[in-house]
Amino acid sequence: NAGVTQTPKFQVLKTGQSMTLQCAQDMNHNSMYWYRQDPGMGLRLIYYSASEGTTDKGEVPNGYNVSRLNKREFSLRLESAAPSQTSVYFCASSKQPRGLAGGEQFFGPGTRLTVL
Amino acid sequence: RKEVEQDPGPFNVPEGATVAFNCTYSNSASQSFFWYRQDCRKEPKLLMSVYSSGNEDGRFTAQLNRASQYISLLIRDSKLSDSATYLCVVIVEASGGSYIPTFGRGTSLIVHP
Numbered sequence: 281n282a283g284v285t286q287t288p289k290f291q292v293l294k295t296g297q298s299m300t301l302q303c304a305q306d307m308n309h310n311s312m313y314w315y316r317q318d319p320g321m322g323l324r325l326i327y328y329s330a331s332e333g334t335t336d337k338g339e340v341p342n343g344y345n346v347s348r349l350n351k352r353e354f355s356l357r358l359e360s361a362a363p364s365q366t367s368v369y370f371c372a373s374s375k376q377p378r379g380l381a382g383g384e385q386f387f388g389p390g391t392r393l394t395v396l
Numbered sequence: 397r398k399e400v401e402q403d404p405g406p407f408n409v410p411e412g413a414t415v416a417f418n419c420t421y422s423n424s425a426s427q428s429f430f431w432y433r434q435d436c437r438k439e440p441k442l443l444m445s446v447y448s449s450g451n452e453d454g455r456f457t458a459q460l461n462r463a464s465q466y467i468s469l470l471i472r473d474s475k476l477s478d479s480a481t482y483l484c485v486v487i488v489e490a491s492g493g494s495y496i497p498t499f500g501r502g503t504s505l506i507v508h509p
Contacts, residue, residue: 321501322499322500384445
């Protein structure tokens with residue numbers, strides 16, 4: 281099992297460009313998440329999908345859109361990148377959105393994005 | 397005020413020491429609690445779930461105090477390899493029946509020889 285995979289690993293964009301970050305999991309998990317991590321800020325939830333067919337905003341959704349393409353895949357799109365979106369982006373998945381048994385999240389290796 | 401607060405540290409301790417971290421949360425609807433470990437420039441990985449009655453895994457002990465709204469992590473006999481950032485995570489039941497995970501900013505631990 282590959283677990284959670286993310287592509288690309290690194291990306292440099294110019295202000296105003298768009299891009300999509302891809303995430304896939306092979307653990308048959310129901311819930312998937314996108315976070316950003318900035319120095320001194322910890323992980324902040326951008327969007328999440330509690331189950332296939334649903335998506336909800338997290339703490340910092342502005343400037344982003346998501347698509348839960350199927351149970352395995354959850355993509356994050358930046359329509360018009362801004363320097364403030366320079367960050368490390370992590371995708372995660374969990375069996376269920378809650379509970380000690382199902383709420384454990386498994387993370388991908390991250391995408392390091394720089395917006396110039 | 398952030399919903400989940402941690403002392404950022406760093407906690408600088410010698411090998412063999414015992415060290416404890418606390419994490420406070422503000423939402424009484426918090427439902428599940430976890431500790432994750434994150435090494436520099438890597439993804440977070442689950443260290444322990446936190447059970448209501450407390451739980452232990454080798455040198456690590458996690459406790460939950462619902463009355464005072466905090467969780468704790470105790471590391472005994474610290475190893476050099478324990479050097480990392482420790483993140484607490486609280487899952488909160490939000491309006492509409494959704495469940496939202498919220499991370500603390502992390503506590504940095506440095507174990508030195």
